Amino acid sequence: QVQLQESGPGLVKPSQTLSLTCDVSGGSITNGPYYWDWIRQPAGKGLEWIGRIYTSGNGYTTYNPSLKSRVSISADKSKNQFSLKLSSVTAADTAVYFCARNHYGSAKVYFDYWGQGLLVSVSS
């Protein structure tokens, strides 16, 4: 059974960089056919897709254009984890952040495993 767990600071100051890690157990992040994604949910709002990384090959990343200038997703295959960095944060970045496994294959694409989520608040 694949499990994902987010970790990182629950409080970040405005203008600083939010850094989160997702630990994956029950399977290697280098096995396909999967991307590894980040998604967030501001309080009282809907889910927003942040971006993804393809770890089975060259670490190719894809980001939501609305966040692209501030986002970076990377992976550490030796630790079986992937990470999110979001720079120049503001109060609008306060949200529950989820990591998820993105299955693709046979033209079917879906998030089949998620972490429980981590609340990150941006405040001075």
Add this chain to the structure above:
Amino acid sequence: DIQMTQSPSSLSASVGDRVTITCRTSESISTYLNWYQHRPGKAPKLLIYDASSLQDGVPSTFSGSGSGTDFTLTISRLQPEDFATYYCQQSFAIPYSFGQGTKVEI
């Protein structure tokens, strides 16, 4: 970006009821539509992928239908553990997008 319109935003129901949630997309997405269940404090759970395929381990009381721009999630007989928030999500185009959610309450 593809916009998702999910309705209703909330509904009240009883155990044993049949519940239907709809999701409409701003452009045609074939069957690239998934449904998730989210209980507070828990990891979201995939219910239906590719519009109508039941994820392994999900009860057959859940079903999905639709293609193009109009989709439906149906719970045939509501169980106590089904009280949660449900989201649709399109995987046709980047950026992926989600509906605003439907909260199913007692």
